[in-house]
Structure formats: C-alpha cells, structure tokens
Amino acid sequence: MSNRQNGGQGPWSRALGFSILLAAGATQVVAAPQDALTPVINGAAPQTLTFDWPMLRIGTGEYEEGPTGVTVFRFGRKVLGAVDVRGGGPGTVNADFLRLGYEAPELDAVVFSGGSWYGLESVTAANTALKDDGERGGHWDNVGLAVGSIIYDFGARRLNEIYPDKRLAQATLRAAQPGVFAQGPHGAGRSAVSGGLFGCNAHSGQGGAFRQIGQVKIAVFTVVNALGVVTDRDGRVVACHPDKGWPQDLKASDLMGATPDSLKPGWNGARAAAPDRKNTTISLVVTNRKLNPAELQRVAVQVHTSMARAIQPFATELDGDVLYAVSTAEVDAGPGDGLVSAEIGTVASELMWDAILAAVPAQPQGPAPTAVASNPTALARHAGEYRFSELASLQVTVKDGRLFGQATGSRDVFAIKRDAPAELVAVSDSEFAVPGRYPLTLRFEGDKVVINPGRWQQVGARARR
Structure with missing residues (x-):
C-alpha cells in the first residue's frame, strides 16, 4: 500500500x-x-x-x-x-x-x-x-x-x-x-x-x-x-x-x-x-x-x-x-x-x-500517431503556455489546423526544442505525439499537460492569461 x-x-x-x-x-x-x-x-x-x-x-x-x-x-x-x-x-x-x-x-x-x-x-x-x-x-x-x-x-x-x-x-x-x-x-x-x-x-x-x-x-x-x-x-x-x-x-x-x-x-x-x-x-x-x-x-x-x-x-x-x-x-x-x-x-x-x-522495467513505446481529424475547437483549447518548473516551459500554438509546441524556458522539453516549433501529431483530441527515436507523448487535461504519462511523467500547468 x-x-x-x-x-x-x-x-x-x-x-x-x-x-x-x-x-x-x-x-x-x-x-x-x-x-x-x-x-x-x-x-x-x-x-x-x-x-x-x-x-x-x-x-x-x-x-x-x-x-x-x-x-x-x-x-x-x-x-x-x-x-x-x-x-x-x-x-x-x-x-x-x-x-x-x-x-x-x-x-x-x-x-x-x-x-x-x-x-x-x-x-x-x-x-x-x-x-x-x-x-x-x-x-x-x-x-x-x-x-x-x-x-x-x-x-x-x-x-x-x-x-x-x-x-x-x-x-x-x-x-x-x-x-x-x-x-x-x-x-x-x-x-x-x-x-x-x-x-x-x-x-x-x-x-x-x-x-x-x-x-x-x-x-x-x-x-x-x-x-x-x-x-x-x-x-x-x-x-x-x-x-x-x-x-x-x-x-x-x-x-x-x-x-x-x-x-x-x-x-x-x-x-x-x-x-x-x-x-x-x-x-x-x-x-x-x-x-x-x-x-x-x-x-x-x-x-x-x-x-x-x-x-x-x-x-x-x-x-x-x-x-x-x-x-x-x-x-x-x-x-x-x-x-x-x-x-x-x-x-x-x-x-x-x-x-x-x-532493475530494467518494460520500455514504453508511445502511441503511434495516426491520421486523426482534429477538432478545431479542441485544438484551440490546448493553446497556451505550460510551465513545468522555473527551468522549462512549453508554448503550444495552433496553425493551419495543426498543433505545435516549442520550448520557451532555459532548456528543451525533451524532443521539443527551443529553436523551432515541433508538430504535435494527434492521436486523439487530447493526446498527441512527437515521432522520433525516443517516444514522446503529450496528454492535455484541462489546464495541465502531462508529458509521457506514467512513472516518468512531467506535468505542466497553464500560465494565467
């Protein structure tokens, strides 16, 4: 327990x-x-x-x-x-x-x-x-x-x-x-x-x-x-x-x-x-x-x-x-x-x-991005800046019906870098992935974003507008 x-x-x-x-x-x-x-x-x-x-x-x-x-x-x-x-x-x-x-x-x-x-x-x-x-x-x-x-x-x-x-x-x-x-x-x-x-x-x-x-x-x-x-x-x-x-x-x-x-x-x-x-x-x-x-x-x-x-x-x-x-x-x-x-x-x-x-746990693979038709209203709800700590923040934006993320703090947010936005590929209206060698998953939960949900997750809170 x-x-x-x-x-x-x-x-x-x-x-x-x-x-x-x-x-x-x-x-x-x-x-x-x-x-x-x-x-x-x-x-x-x-x-x-x-x-x-x-x-x-x-x-x-x-x-x-x-x-x-x-x-x-x-x-x-x-x-x-x-x-x-x-x-x-x-x-x-x-x-x-x-x-x-x-x-x-x-x-x-x-x-x-x-x-x-x-x-x-x-x-x-x-x-x-x-x-x-x-x-x-x-x-x-x-x-x-x-x-x-x-x-x-x-x-x-x-x-x-x-x-x-x-x-x-x-x-x-x-x-x-x-x-x-x-x-x-x-x-x-x-x-x-x-x-x-x-x-x-x-x-x-x-x-x-x-x-x-x-x-x-x-x-x-x-x-x-x-x-x-x-x-x-x-x-x-x-x-x-x-x-x-x-x-x-x-x-x-x-x-x-x-x-x-x-x-x-x-x-x-x-x-x-x-x-x-x-x-x-x-x-x-x-x-x-x-x-x-x-x-x-x-x-x-x-x-x-x-x-x-x-x-x-x-x-x-x-x-x-x-x-x-x-x-x-x-x-x-x-x-x-x-x-x-x-x-x-x-x-x-x-x-x-x-x-x-x-000591070695099962290695997470992450969901495979698919051709999901994203709801424009849902995408707009995810836009904003999410703060993980004084070191790391993530700016999420919508452009041409697609969602993008860019690190805005003093360090990258894993595969999401500070120098250029990365597309967040939809898995569902609330779950997204960044394809690459190392699986990266984002799940939006109201005013929070959970990166890599589970034992190694990082949670960011939306900054007040």
Whole structure:
C-alpha cells in the first residue's frame, strides 16, 4: 500500500521522452517548491523481491513531482561493512571509513539516493534520524553511522531539479520494513537510465536478488544508472532505443566491437547529439555469514568485478560505480567446504547479474500517431503556455489546423526544442505525439499537460492569461 507521510552522476543521459501506463497508486502534480513536496513512502510496485530476513529492513521514498527518490537499507544492529569503488566519478558519504578495516561493527544503514551531489543530504539525514529517535547518541561507542552514494538523475531526463532531501530520507528510514524490495523505477532508481554511451537511453531502475544456502543468506541490490548497456547472459542488449538500421537482435558485442563508430553517425545508426554523461551504478551485497574485514573486502571486489559481464562497458571515467558489502555476522557456517568468502562472492556475483536484469522495467513505446481529424475547437483549447518548473516551459500554438509546441524556458522539453516549433501529431483530441527515436507523448487535461504519462511523467500547468 502507498503510505504518504508529511514532514520528514555519473555519464550523462540524453534528452528522454517516454510514455507508460500509469502505475497503480502513482500520481503527480505540477512541480512545487522543495519544502512543499509530499514524500511517498513504500509505494505500490508491480514487481517486488520478497525474502525472510528480519535483520535487514528496506525503505523506498519518492517525490512524484521529480520523479526522484531514495532507498534506505537499515540493519537491526551495528554491522561490519566494506566498500569498493570502480567508477571515475563517485559520490559518497563516509565510504572512506569502511576502507580502514576495523574489526568492530560500526555500520547502521546504507543509503542510495537520486539528486546527484544534493542527494547526499539523504545519507546524513538518515543518520540524524537515528539520533533524533534515540537509537543512537553522542557517546563515542554509540554514534550512528550511515554510508551511501548517489546517482545523477537531473539534466535532460526531467524538467525540474527536485532532489531527495532530509524529510524524504528520514521518513523512508523510519518506514523501512523487512523482506520487501521494490524492483524497477522506484526509490533511488526512479529516474535512472542506461546505455547513454550508445544513445540507447533506456529506462532503468533498482533491482535485487536473494538466495539462502543452508543457514547462509545472501542478498544483493543495485541501482543501475550506467553509461553502458545492460546485457543478458546470452550477450543480448536488454533495453535500448535503437536507431534505424541497427541489428534486430542487438548484442553488446556489436556495440563494443564497433566502437568508436557505434558512438557516432556512420555505424548503421546515428548517435543523438550532446548527451548528458553522468551515470553510476551503486550496489550492495549483504550476507549473514560472519566475515572478517579482509574477507568482506574481497567479496566486495569480486562481486563488483563480476558486474562488468552484465553492464558493458562498466566503470568508465564517467561512471560513479560504488559497491558496499555488509556482514551481519548472524551465522558462522559457510555454504561449502572451500574458501568461504570466495564461495559467497561467487554466489553473490550471479545474484548481482539477476539484480541488474531485474532493475530494467518494460520500455514504453508511445502511441503511434495516426491520421486523426482534429477538432478545431479542441485544438484551440490546448493553446497556451505550460510551465513545468522555473527551468522549462512549453508554448503550444495552433496553425493551419495543426498543433505545435516549442520550448520557451532555459532548456528543451525533451524532443521539443527551443529553436523551432515541433508538430504535435494527434492521436486523439487530447493526446498527441512527437515521432522520433525516443517516444514522446503529450496528454492535455484541462489546464495541465502531462508529458509521457506514467512513472516518468512531467506535468505542466497553464500560465494565467
């Protein structure tokens, strides 16, 4: 159920425009000031991972107006943690502390957040919530410790700069629940994308996987906001908006082997111009097996290295890839008779590939424009200027019985540019599309226009005349 509570960069993606059916319980209003936003906590998700592990509680919080969000992993007591950083542009809080290899368990929570550097507020906010709630204090042996990382989800993928803040993070931590993890475009993965290097610009999200072997539990979680493409175990690209002429059964090896031609015009498909390039994959491995700091560090390195199979390319200069590994030390027994940390790392590596695949939602295609005879009266009702934020507005006009849109703010409105009007091709009297490589749908609802209705929608309000 959706629980609404008050109060409490990675390579860069390209201009995105997509549509999808409105998810159950998902609503959105015109962008409001940051302090007027209402957190949506543990909202309904069509796909969830469920497992039995009381020690590990998870919360997802979102601002629909972004859309953007935060995911909090909270442990029942202080635990031991390690970190491995691979990307060239990480954004973290307290990660260096985990590199020191102390034997004493210190970690309370791991936080993943959207909002680029501004989202790092979510990490410190989760920590202060522990103190505000009396679970941690100021004595040296009871100070709270939250660590975390961010993804870049601004730029061309949305028309505002709303970020996950203190109120959202604290509400999410307090509502964390055991054994439930939303898959796909939820929490920190709400506006994640993948494949920007090749112009795929596929919607992405967060994914998880779980396995129990005897008494040993292993869970993995990831937010995939990667510059590279997500690849299945047969080498096929899982999600991409291909250009015309690209292979029907697109494989990562096709793109990788043709680099740099596949990155620009000249290789069976043109690369869209001027992409945003701030991407990141942030991940977490948790086991209840007792591991010492050295073993836990090797698990982190092993699993992080394995992710290059599922994301190609991985850990580039423009990615901010970070992986955290946690041992809750609830059991001593390992899954077999060999090297315990290597076995756990092997199992976790395969689980992580599953989690990466689970992060990818169904890709919206958008309605196909047809020869609809538009009602002139209906077209006239849609004319006007619609404001999405202080950054983006859309001027809609009628000319010769056709509807046109032109961006009038400081940034383009996805495929609708500032330098020239684009025709809005009628699908019905209230729904229109802009044909192109990236689906773009507009739905007029009285004094509002909804672009790409659904999980990634942006809503503009008509300016007063």
